[in-house]
Amino acid sequence: MNPIEIKRTFDGSDAHMTNSARVTHGLLLEYLANFTAFDATINAAFAAFFLEAIDNAETVVADSAIIDMQTQKTEQMQEAMEKAKTKYGDIKYFAKKAFPKSLATQNEFGLNNYERARRSFIQMVQFLDEMHKACVKYQAQLLANGFNATAIDEILTIRAELQAANINQEIFKKQRPKLTEDRVAALNTCYEILCQVNAAAQRVYMNDYAKRHQFVYKPSTKKATTITFGGEVAPDSIAIAGTIPFNPAATFTFMNVGLVPLIFCLSKTTDLEGVEIPIGGGATITKTGAELNADATNILVKNTSFTEIGIFEIDIDN
Numbered sequence: 001m002n003p004i005e006i007k008r009t010f011d012g013s014d015a016h017m018t019n020s021a022r023v024t025h026g027l028l029l030e031y032l033a034n035f036t037a038f039d040a041t042i043n044a045a046f047a048a049f050f051l052e053a054i055d056n057a058e059t060v061v062a063d064s065a066i067i068d069m070q071t072q073k074t075e076q077m078q079e080a081m082e083k084a085k086t087k088y089g090d091i092k093y094f095a096k097k098a099f100p101k102s103l104a105t106q107n108e109f110g111l112n113n114y115e116r117a118r119r120s121f122i123q124m125v126q127f128l129d130e131m132h133k134a135c136v137k138y139q140a141q142l143l144a145n146g147f148n149a150t151a152i153d154e155i156l157t158i159r160a161e162l163q164a165a166n167i168n169q170e171i172f173k174k175q176r177p178k179l180t181e182d183r184v185a186a187l188n189t190c191y192e193i194l195c196q197v198n199a200a201a202q203r204v205y206m207n208d209y210a211k212r213h214q215f216v217y218k219p220s221t222k223k224a225t226t227i228t229f230g231g232e233v234a235p236d237s238i239a240i241a242g243t244i245p246f247n248p249a250a251t252f253t254f255m256n257v258g259l260v261p262l263i264f265c266l267s268k269t270t271d272l273e274g275v276e277i278p279i280g281g282g283a284t285i286t287k288t289g290a291e292l293n294a295d296a297t298n299i300l301v302k303n304t305s306f307t308e309i310g311i312f313e314i315d316i317d318n
Contacts, residue, residue: 007184008184008187008188009188009191009192010187010188010191010217010219010284011219011253011284011285011286012217012218012219012284012286013219014057014187016219017057017187017190017191017194017217017219018054018057018058018187018190020194020217020218021050021053021054021057021190021191021193021194022054024194024197024198024215024217025047025050025051025054025197027214027215028042028047028050028197029047031204032044032047034204034205035197035200035201035204038200038203038204039200042196042197042200049193050193050194050197053186053189053190053193054190056186056189056190057186057187057189057190073165073168073169074169076165076168076169077121077162077165077166077169079165080158080161080162080165081118081121081124081162083158083161083162084124084127084128084158084159084162085118087128087151087154087155087158088110088114088118088127088131090147090151091109091110091131091135091155092109092111092114094142094145094146094147095109095111095134095138095142096111097145097146098138098141098142098144098145098147099138099141105138108134108137108138109131109134109135110127110130110131110134113127114127121162121165121166122166124162125159125162125163125166128155128156128158128159128162129156129159131155132152132155132156132159135152135155136152139152191217194217194282195217195280195281195282195283196282197215197282198215198216198217198257198281198282198283199259199280199281199282200259201214201215201282202215202257202258202259202281202282202311203259212257212311213257215282216255216257216282216313217255217282217283217284218253218255218284218315219253219284219286226315226316226317227242227244227315227316227318228313228314228315228316229241229242229299229313229314229316230257230312230313230314231311231312232258232309232310232311232312233262233301233302233303233309233310233311233312234303234309234310235303235305235306235307235308235309235310236303236304236305236306237302237303238270238271238272238300238301238302238303239300239301239302239303240270240298240299240300241264241299241300241301241312241314242299242314243297243298243299244297244299244316245297246266246289246294246295246296246297247289247318248288248289248290248294249288249289249290249318250288250289250316250317250318251286251287251288251316251317252264252266252286252287252288252289252292252299252314252315252316253284253285253286253314253315253316253317254277254279254284254285254286254287254312254314255279255283255284255312255313255314255315256279256280256281256282256283256284256310256311256312257282257311257312257313258281258308258309258310258311258312259281259282259308260281260303260304260305260308260309260310261278261279261280261281261304261305262278262279262301262302262303262304262310262312263276263277263278263279263301263302263304264276264277264279264285264299264300264301264302264312264314265277265292265293265299265300265302266289266292266293266296266297266298266299266300267293267296267298267299267300268293268295268296268297268298269298270298270300271300272300272302273293273296274292274293274296275287275291275292275293277292299314301314
C-alpha cells in the first residue's frame with residue numbers, strides 16, 4: 001500500500017485557525033455542561049485534549065521557520081565554499097611562485113580544473129583533498145617561497161567544514177518532508193476537533209441563532225466589500241443562496257454552520273453543476289470564481305440530509 005500524503009484540511013492562516021480554536025475552547029469551557037448533556041464524550045477530558053491539540057498546533061515548526069533553517073544551512077555551505085576559494089587563491093600564488101616554469105607541476109595543485117570544482121560543493125571537497133596532497137608533496141619548495149605549514153593544514157580543516165555543511169544540508173532536505181508532514185498533522189488535528197465542537201454546538205444551540213454563530217470557523221475577517229449570504233436549506237433540497245455577477249478573481253468562503261453535510265456550487269441554472277464543494281458540519285472551504293464555474297451567477301446550496309435542516313453562510317470578496 002502506497003503512503004498517503006498528508007494535506008492541509010483548512011483554509012486561512014495557521015495563526016488564525018489556532019487562535020479561532022483557542023477562542024472556541026474558551027467558549028466550550030464556559031458552556032461545557034450543555035455540551036456534555038448533548039454528547040457525553042464532550043467533557044472535561046475532551047476539553048483538555050482540545051487544549052493540548054491547540055498547544056501542539058501553535059508550537060509546531062512553521063513553514064517559514066523550516067525555510068529559514070534550510071537557508072541557514074545553505075549559507076554555512078557557501079561560507080565554507082568561500083574559504084575554499086580563498087585558500088585556492090593563496091595556493092595558486094605560491095604554486096606559480098615555486099614552479100614558474102612547470103605548468104604540469106602547477107596543475108598538480110589543481111590550477112587546470114579549479115573552474116569545474118568551484119561550481120560544485122561535492123567536487124570542491126575532492127579538489128581540496130587533491131590540493132592538500134600536492135602541498136604536502138611539495139611542502140619544502142612552498143615553505144622556501146614563503147608559505148607556511150599551518151596554511152597547508154588549514155586545507156583539510158576547510159575541506160572537513162565544507163563536507164560537513166554539505167552533508168547536513170542534504171540530511172535536512174530529506175528530513176524536511178517529515179517536518180512539514182508533522183506540522184500539517186498537528187494543525188489538522190486541532191482543526192478537526194474545532195470542527196467537531198462547532199458541529200456539536202449547532203445541535204446544542206439549534207434554537208439559538210446568535211449562540212450557534214459563536215461556534216463558526218471563518219478563515220479571515222470580512223472586508224468592506226464582502227458580500228454575505230446565509231440561511232437555511234430544507235432537507236433533501238437545493239436552495240439559491242444568492243446571485244452575483246461572475247468574477248474569476250472573487251473569493252468564495254463557503255461555511256457549513258450546521259450539522260448536516262451540504263454541497264455548494266456556482267451554477268448557470270437552478271441545478272448543481274460545475275465544481276461541487278461538499279462540506280461537513282462546522283467546516284469551511286474557500287474557492288475563487290475561477291475554480292468554480294465560468295460565467296455562472298447562481299450560488300446554490302444542497303442539503304444531503306433527508307430529515308434535518310441545513311444552515312449555511314457564504315462570504316464573497318470581490
